[in-house]
Amino acid sequence: MIPVYLDNNATTRTDPSVVEAMLPFFVEQFGNASSMHAFGAEVGTALGKARKQLQALLGAEFDHEIVYTSGGTEADNAAILSALETQTGRDEIITSAVEHPAILSLVAHLEKTRGITVHTIGVDARGRLDIEAYRKALGPKTAIVSIMWANNETGTIFPVEQLAGLAHETGALFHTDAVQAVGKIPIDLSASEIDMLSLSGHKLHGPKGIGALYVRKGVRFRPLIRGGHQERGRRAGTENAPGIIGLGRAAELALEYMSDEQTRVAALRDRLEQGLLQRIGASFVTGDPDNRLPNTANVAFEYIEGEAILLLMNRDGIAASSGSACTSGSLEPSHVLRAMNVPYTAAHGAIRFSFSRENRDADVDHVLEAMPPIIEKLREMSPFWRERDVRTDAFNPTYA
Amino acid sequence: MWEYTDKVKDYFFNPKNSGILEDASGVGDVGALSCGDALRLMIKVDEPTQTITDAKFQTFGCGSAIASSSALTELIIGKTIDEALELTNQDIADFLGGLPPEKMHCSVMGYEALHAAVANFRGETWVDDHEEGALICKCFGIDEGMIERTIRGNDLTSIEEITNYTKAGGGCSTCAESLEAVLERVNGEMVAEGTLAPEMAFSLTSYVRPVKKGKIVNLDEKKTPLTTLQKIRLIEETIEAIRPSLQRDGGDCELIDVDGNRVMVKLTGACVGCHLSSATIEGVQAKLVEAVGMPLIVIPVTQMH
Structure with missing residues (x-):
């Protein structure tokens, strides 16, 4: 049985050529880029090249707009905490109900400990932001808006340019957690109003433990981590040279495969989604079909629970993930699906399939073959499943 | 996972x-x-x-x-x-x-x-949960009766354990204070009844409590194979422990040699010619395997070297 990996929004396989690019920087070119000797100099040159590679993927105007971090979570924390320091006299944050915990836990903590006012903007049934509520929340006290570029669970893409423009009208900074978007959809920050953007290496076939915060030139910034001059004083600590170089190579590859992601990968996703809806009744797609990442499908199977589905899928060699409470250690189902008002009958049984450029047609064939008996087995065991009660028209997918 | x-x-x-x-x-x-x-x-x-x-x-x-x-x-x-x-x-x-x-x-x-x-x-x-005392966890509809029963039935002494066992407090966690109050009361009663050690009881005024000891897994012990000397000593000790019961029946058992996983023993006294000797050998083998933790074959030999 060939394993089928469809959990690329959780993490991706590090591309072998990324690893190859990183390897010399452990035992051979191990110098500290800050050192005044040849060992340091050769690393410095490689870091410069890597920065250019990432700059190209982001379409950033200047390479020094990139601040390397330990990952997406650190970048998110750095962005928000910096804005609260630089935006004197402003103590409100606007964010969405469907952000990653890297944002939601942080702002909840700031609300509790620093008396910051947080406006959490809701979404509709397809996960689209309530723009009216957003407009109303913006004001002279807004320090920063943080709205994700694309949602990790449903793939729904937010209109970040429009949101950034509105934020700037009130003098607020605009940050976006683009961890799921970078490498999957084209990005051109030179033509953008976005002030700060977070990204993570391991979501785009790069290594874990490296990420970056883009800070537009001219945006005032206060470091989260102090103690050295690295990253022009914006992020202290000896550079993670292998990580930065790996991320550079990953960025280069992502640009190369960008059209493949938009076409072939999107077609695989669509075939899986439509095949599942055809074969399995009482199931539907969550998220906004018109505006979402090319690689993500979130399918809710009613009257059964996600962890049980995943365990059976795992036995068939299929890796995916679920917004179910039971898989996360938390006891509530996904905050994203709850914010979208997905009914409890389905929220517990929602499965996220996330593709990458490494997936092939055979993967989709295997999943389409494996899923119907899995769903049937669990529904037979479920006290809520009554086939006769299911009106097929009631569950016509929102997406077909 | x-x-x-x-x-x-x-x-x-x-x-x-x-x-x-x-x-x-x-x-x-x-x-x-x-x-x-x-x-x-x-x-x-x-x-x-x-x-x-x-x-x-x-x-x-x-x-x-x-x-x-x-x-x-x-x-x-x-x-x-x-x-x-x-x-x-x-x-x-x-x-x-x-x-x-x-x-x-x-x-x-x-x-x-x-x-x-x-x-x-x-x-x-x-008597459904929702009708026994006050509803404590509104997210999951867990009431005081259910929480108390579970604390008593499983000797729970922390909020985390209550959440693991009943789900109460696992949602919005606004009931954390009510859970603490119930836990303190029930633990207090358990101490008074003599079913819980006083130092284990949850108390709002004491922040330092003994930690429930988990099972300590000694990875080294699991992985390091026995040396030949350790193995032979273990075999010797085990056979010594078996001998008294054989002697009670007028028999005896002597360790002759160990070669890899083959253990040569000599049965003496009443064991010789006894039609149950094969059962005795099997019993010795089972005891040795258990003690040494590796497959061993016990072979009866008749002559000394």
Whole structure:
């Protein structure tokens, strides 16, 4: 049985050529880029090249707009905490109900400990932001808006340019957690109003433990981590040279495969989604079909629970993930699906399939073959499943 | 991923007694869709003997919820109602070789379902959670009665454990203070009743409490193979321990040599020619394998070198 990996929004396989690019920087070119000797100099040159590679993927105007971090979570924390320091006299944050915990836990903590006012903007049934509520929340006290570029669970893409423009009208900074978007959809920050953007290496076939915060030139910034001059004083600590170089190579590859992601990968996703809806009744797609990442499908199977589905899928060699409470250690189902008002009958049984450029047609064939008996087995065991009660028209997918 | 025991996995992948039990004598429904797990237990009871002759379940929930439901049916079939009611949620977890702490509430759900089904069979109204004392956790609809029962039944002494066993506090966690109050009261009562050591009891005024000791796994001990000398010593000690019982029957056993996994012994006295000597050899072998922790073959030899 060939394993089928469809959990690329959780993490991706590090591309072998990324690893190859990183390897010399452990035992051979191990110098500290800050050192005044040849060992340091050769690393410095490689870091410069890597920065250019990432700059190209982001379409950033200047390479020094990139601040390397330990990952997406650190970048998110750095962005928000910096804005609260630089935006004197402003103590409100606007964010969405469907952000990653890297944002939601942080702002909840700031609300509790620093008396910051947080406006959490809701979404509709397809996960689209309530723009009216957003407009109303913006004001002279807004320090920063943080709205994700694309949602990790449903793939729904937010209109970040429009949101950034509105934020700037009130003098607020605009940050976006683009961890799921970078490498999957084209990005051109030179033509953008976005002030700060977070990204993570391991979501785009790069290594874990490296990420970056883009800070537009001219945006005032206060470091989260102090103690050295690295990253022009914006992020202290000896550079993670292998990580930065790996991320550079990953960025280069992502640009190369960008059209493949938009076409072939999107077609695989669509075939899986439509095949599942055809074969399995009482199931539907969550998220906004018109505006979402090319690689993500979130399918809710009613009257059964996600962890049980995943365990059976795992036995068939299929890796995916679920917004179910039971898989996360938390006891509530996904905050994203709850914010979208997905009914409890389905929220517990929602499965996220996330593709990458490494997936092939055979993967989709295997999943389409494996899923119907899995769903049937669990529904037979479920006290809520009554086939006769299911009106097929009631569950016509929102997406077909 | 959760670390499920092989038995949990087996009972999830190949659940026994799942489905609908036609002409059930009692049905118990617990849990709800919104909570993420629900269990319907159906039992058939032989009236004259009050014995549960059959049981089936339907479960909406995760792997351990399904495994716990199936385990419950296996545990109660063949028992009288009174015997079945003595089962605790811990018995369900033990039957499965244990559950991850965060999943203990699955076993509690089984316990509740059994009581609900028996009440239904007896024509009583099952005292539902929501009617026993104040509703504490609004997210999952858990009341004080259920929390108190679970604290007592499982010697719980922390809020985290209460959440793991009952789910209470696992949602918005605004009930944390109420949970602390219940835990402090119940632990206090348990100390007074002598069922809980005073230093283990939860107290709002004391922040430092002894930590419940987990099982310490010594990885080295597991992995390092015995040296030949250690192995021979262990074999010697084990045989020395067996000898007295053989001597009582007028026999004896002497270690002659160890060669790899072959252990040469000489049976003497009454053992020689005894038609049970092969059984004795097998017994010695079993004891040695257990003590040394590796496969060994015991070979009886007749001559000394």
